[in-house]
Structures are given as structure tokens and as C-alpha cells.
Amino acid sequence: MSLQTTTSQTVGPYFGIGMTWLIRDNLIGEGVSGDRFTIQGRVFDGDGLPVPDAILEIWQANAHGKYDHPEDTQRKLLEPGFKGYGRVLVSHEGMFRFVTIKPGSVPGPKGKEQAPHLAISIFMRGLLKRLVTRMYFPDDPRNADDPILTLVEPERRSTLIARKTAGGAGTLEWNVLLQGPDETVFFDVGL
Amino acid sequence: MTQLAGYRPPYPGTQPNHLHPPYVSSRKRAPTKPLVPIPFTLTEITGPSFGTEILPPKACDLTRLRGGEAIGERIVVSGRVLDENSRPVPNTLIEIWQANAAGRYHHEVDKHDAPLDPNFAGSGKTITDSEGRYRFLTIRPGEYPWGNHYNAWRPAHIHFSIFGPAFATRLVTQMFFPGDPLLAFDPIFNCTADEKARNRLISVFDWETTSPDYSLGYRFDLILRGREATPMGDKLGE
Ligand SMILES: [Fe+3]
Secondary structure (H helix, E strand, O other), X not given: OOOOOOOOOXXXXXXXXXXHHHOEOEOOOOOOOOOEEEEEXXXXXXXXXXXXXXXXXXXXXXXXXXXXXXXXXXXXXXXXXXXXXXXXXXXXXXXXXXXXXXXXXOEOHHHOEOOOEEEEEEEEOOOOXXXXXXXXXXXXXXXXXXXXXXXXXXXXXXXXXXXXXXXEEEEEEOOEEOOOOOOOOOEEOOO | OEEEEEEOOOOOOOOOOOOOOOOHHHOOOOOOOOOEEOOOOHHHHOOOOOOHXXXXXXXXXXXXXXXXEOOOOEXXXXXXXXXXXXXXXXXXXEEEEEOOOOOOOOOXXXXXXXXXXXXXXXXXXXXXXXXXXXXXEEEOOOOEEEOOOOOEEEOOEEEEEEXXXXXXXXXXXXXXXXXXXXXXXXXXXXHOOOHHHHHOOEOEEOHHHOEOOOEEEEEOOEXXXXXXXXXXXXXXXX
């Protein structure tokens, strides 16, 4: 008889008490290579109102497409200054912002390369378990046949791709809409 | 070449849906469109890890702050982090946070008219040992009112956040106390169909970690997702 995974519960409204100490809104340590981006956005609820109490966690590969994890056995370079983990809390206006590098591509199903992407977990009051989504980078030709993006209906894929902004080439905007016609695509990874 | 195994799906009824209408906050925040199922890739079976060097000193003792002792009943909360295959999950970060003995969070949003305790830390963190064990010294949290429905009170609970070895294993949950009369009325505790799964969120009074003349012990084991027996069939690397 095997054990069963502990039931997920909401982070509630007061998660900042326990989670703020580990904010990582700049993922770039010393000597890290890759194109740098500031990624900013807002989280909106089903009424279109900004969510003031959400936390996003980011997981990504380095610029060579290597995860800092023992199960990534690819012969690619690890960079000690890049762990690949980020954590940001939204502001009262539902805004978040973090600085990172564009990851390289990593292998996907059947050895097919994946387009550069960030894996994102979202926690907040009202969510009994986390939401899982991804952020892809604009104007990357690899997006067109990414093995995960192509599982999404074409009209909804744009919710997963950040947009360029007036803030310059290094600033991207990616919003999270929890409900509504432009609802962000969330993934089922068996939670 | 390495063959990678994915993580098992939950046993039916043991995990909540995003939408649980009795929990009012879920109504405007749960997705309304179906989630898109995706296969496990290297992205989901890897994840962050943290070393003990990130832990502040005495991060597993919540009962002392600013040179004084927190008010309330001292308790030891300890247990193991295991996966579904009963294997210990070593070296993984656990974060906890909770209300003080009076049921008040040290947080600007908490407007409950109960006293703050300047000597209660309110949060703790630790990293499991080589056998997946963890231990916190804290104060038994108080119950507190919330706005979900008329005369709504949360049962006493401690919030837990655990990483595990992969993006796929990340878990946030809450630990409750045996015999709490509020459990039956709490829409968050009652979010899952499976009663046994719910009851596993209730810690167990534990003589072994109860210290004479000092503190009661409660045991709370955390189970993270286990690996599939067979690899995903995808080959990684050269
Ligand atoms: Fe709480």
C-alpha cells in the first residue's frame, strides 16, 4: 500500500509572513550569461480587478538550456551564479516584476526541443492548489512548433507569450488573467 | 542516455479542485476554462534546491524574538517528508507561518481585534535531514475569525510550504490539530471529497516529542508525489 500525497491547501492571505524572506526578483548572479530581461505584469481576477495577494514562483534553465538539478544530465554548461529559481509577491495593485535571462532550449517529449520558457507556479488566497503556467518569449521562431505550446488551442497561445513594451527591448510584459475571455492558459500537470 | 520518469497523478478525491464554491474567494480566482494537460518534460521533473546556508539562525524556533518569550502554549511540531513510495525526501526546504496564541497574524491585512505578540516570530523555516525529518518549536496557534460567511472561524492551523525534488512536487498545505470543533465547519479543510485525505491534515499528539515540564509534541508527516514506475519514454541528453 503506497502513501497518498498530502492534500493541498491555500496559502491564505498572510503568506507574506512565511515567504517574503525568500524573495528572488533578480535571478541573475555573478558571471551569468544570456540576454537579460525585466519581466513585469499584473494579476487580475474574474471581475478584472487586480489581485493584491498573489505569489509567483519561477523555474527556468540557464542560457545554455541547462537546469541546475541532478536529473539534468545534458552535457551543457552550469553557471554557479544562476540557480533558475525566482519568487515575487504582487503589490497592492497586483503588479509583479523580476529580472532574469532568456533560457536556452531544453529537450521535450520525444527528444523534440522546447522553445525557451519559464515555468511558473501561482499561489494566492482563493486557490486551494497552485496554478501552473508558462511564459514564452516574443518573436522566437521556436514558439511555432514548441511541443507544449502546440497542445494549446491557437487562439489561446498568446496568453502564454510575453509582449514587448515601450520600456525598451529588455522589458517584457506578461499578465495573468485568472478568468474571462482572455483567461491565461493553465496547465494540468497532475496536481 | 537517461530515461526520466514522471510523477504520479493524485489518488481520486484526495486533492481539491480550484473552484470550491463554499470557499468564497475561489469563485473569482479559480480558472473557468479546462486546464490543458501536458506531458512531463525536463522542466517539470527538475526544480530548485536550497542549502542550509540560506537559513537564518534559529529559524526553526518561533518562540523567541527580541530577547523575549512568546506567550502561549509551547509545542513541538515534527515529522517526516516522504514520497508516495515511502521514500524519505531529504534536504528539502520547509517554510511555515501561523497566527499567534491569540489568533492574530503579524500582517497588515489582519484586522482581527486580538493582541499582537512582539516576541512571537510567526514564521519558521528548516531543511529536512538525510532521512526527511524536520522539527519546529512554536506556540499553539489560536483560532481566528474570517469573512467567508456569517460567524466564520478558522480552526487552529499552521501553514506549510514544501519544495521536494522537482517543480512537480511543490506543495503548500495546512496542518490542523486533533479534536478541533471548528474542523467540521471549515470550507478550506473540507475542500476534498476523500475524508481520509482530509483527516491526514490533522496532526497527531505525540508523547515521543512531548518534553516533561516544557512542551507538548505534535507529529505531522508530509507526503509528496511519487515517481511513476516506468520512464516517460523520452530520452535525454546525447
Ligand atoms: Fe491561516
